Each structure stands twice: as structure tokens, then as C-alpha cells.
Amino acid sequence: MELCDLHKSIHELIEKDKSENPVSYNQEKPYQSYERIEFEGLRWSVEKRIREYGLEALYDSSAKVLDIGSNFGFFVAEFAHHFALSHGVEPNQNLNEIGRNTCTYLKVSEKTEFNDVKFQDFHAETEYDRIFSLAAFFTSDKNERTSADQYFSKIERMLSPGGIFFYESTSYPLDESSEDYSHYIASRKAIEIIHQLFDVTKSYETPSGRYHRHFILAHSRK
Numbered sequence: 001m002e003l004c005d006l007h008k009s010i011h012e013l014i015e016k017d018k019s020e021n022p023v024s025y026n027q028e029k030p031y032q033s034y035e036r037i038e039f040e041g042l043r044w045s046v047e048k049r050i051r052e053y054g055l056e057a058l059y060d061s062s063a064k065v066l067d068i069g070s071n072f073g074f075f076v077a078e079f080a081h082h083f084a085l086s087h088g089v090e091p092n093q094n095l096n097e098i099g100r101n102t103c104t105y106l107k108v109s110e111k112t113e114f115n116d117v118k119f120q121d122f123h124a125e126t127e128y129d130r131i132f133s134l135a136a137f138f139t140s141d142k143n144e145r146t147s148a149d150q151y152f153s154k155i156e157r158m159l160s161p162g163g164i165f166f167y168e169s170t171s172y173p174l175d176e177s178s179e180d181y182s183h184y185i186a187s188r189k190a191i192e193i194i195h196q197l198f199d200v201t202k203s204y205e206t207p208s209g210r211y212h213r214h215f216i217l218a219h220s221r222k
């Protein structure tokens with residue numbers, strides 16, 4: 001497959017998704033960006049986010065990784081270059097198809113798997129050494145509304161002994177009167193529960209556009 005064929009298939013799947021899912025992350029601009037395939041979306045590229053979040057330090061060619069809310073699958077594809085196995089959980093089948101096509105183009109399909117399911121309904125067949133929840137808890141499409149306790153306990157159970165978990169919140173305003181303030185509340189609950197369940201090694205907030213995000217690096221206590 002040539003790069004132009006991959007781009008064509010991605011744009012066709014985006015159009016299909018727009019018509020099928022009025023509330024999706026694709027309505028204005030695609031969400032994820034990926035330099036490796038020269039694809040531009042709303043967020044910084046996965047390469048830049050990996051550098052900014054310090055995720056290269058977690059690379060391990062013998063480790064298995066899970067990306068929750070994997071969207072276009074670009075983190076799954078990039079992680080497949082650096083881990084033994086790279087799996088995604090994403091309820092939107094059109095987005096998973098984009099991920100599968102991207103992994104085929106990059107010749108990493110045999111290391112990857114995309115599960116067409118919500119995280120709360122996902123049954124893992126293996127323990128994972130690294131789990132990433134990047135803007136996937138309390139999503140603004142409202143498709144993720146489990147309690148922080150349920151969500152992060154499930155991650156804790158799925159991690160292998162010595163496993164590492166990385167959390168990025170959805171973006172939130174600090175202003176109580178904002179209609180998006182529920183995202184701030186959700187992030188505070190997430191921080192509280194993650195501290196109860198894991199050994200936290202880093203916890204910090206950064207500006208993100210006009211809002212903020214919180215990040216946590218945590219280790220399994222097993």
C-alpha cells in the first residue's frame with residue numbers, strides 16, 4: 001500500500017464516521033496527528049506527545065502495552081515499533097479500521113490488535129506491562145462515564161507485577177462557572193483514586209490550549 005492509498009482510506013473512513021456518528025471526535029478536524037504517515041489532526045502529533053510526556057522512558061521491546069480509547073490507533077501503531085505487543089480498545093469501529101490500515105501500511109500488524117469495544121466491556125486475555133489512558137476517562141462524547149473507582153481498579157487488575165500506568169486527563173477549565181467544569185471534577189476524582197491504587201511517581205498539571213490537563217505516572221503495587 002502507498003501512502004496516498006492510506007490517506008485515501010483514512011479520509012473515506014472519516015467521512016463514513018461523520019455520517020454514522022454525529023457526536024464524534026471527527027466532526028471538525030481529525031483528533032490525532034502522526035508524523036510517520038504525514039497525517040495532521042487537532043492534537044500535537046503522537047511523536048511530539050510521546051516526547052512531551054516522557055513516554056520513551058517506558059519503552060521495552062519485551063513489554064505488552066494497552067492503549068485505552070485508542071482513537072485513530074496512531075499510538076498503538078507507534079508503540080508497536082517499541083514494544084512486543086500493542087493493543088487498543090476503542091468502541092468506534094471506523095476509527096479501529098483506520099488503525100488497522102495504518103498498521104498494515106507500517107508493517108506492524110502482527111504486533112497489534114484493535115478491540116471494537118468500550119473499556120468497561122473489554123476482557124483482557126493477557127496482563128499488560130504498560131497501560132495508557134490518554135484523554136480516555138470521562139470523554140467529552142459521554143461514552144465513558146464509569147466511576148473512577150471502577151475504571152482505575154480495572155486498570156490496576158490488568159497490570160502485570162511491576163507494570164506502569166500513565167494517565168492524561170481530558171482538558172478542563174479551572175473556572176467553576178464553565179460548562180466543562182465536570183471535566184475538572186472528574187480529573188480530581190481520578191487523581192484521588194489513582195493515589196489509592198498505585199504508587200505514584202509523577203503527578204503534574206500543564207496548560208492545554210485555553211484549558212489544563214493533569215498527568216500521572218504510576219506503578220503497580222503488585
Ligand SMILES: C[S@@+](CC[C@H](N)C(=O)[O-])C[C@H]1O[C@@H](n2cnc3c(N)ncnc32)[C@H](O)[C@@H]1O
Nearest residue numbers: 069071090091092118119134135136139143144
Ligand atoms: C479524547 S479522545 C482521546 C484519543 C486518544 N486516547 C488520544 O489521546 O489521542 C477519546 C477517545 O476515547 C474513545 N472512547 C469513548 N468512550 C470510550 C469507552 N467507554 N471506552 C474506550 N474508549 C472510549 C473515543 O471514541 C475517542 O476515540
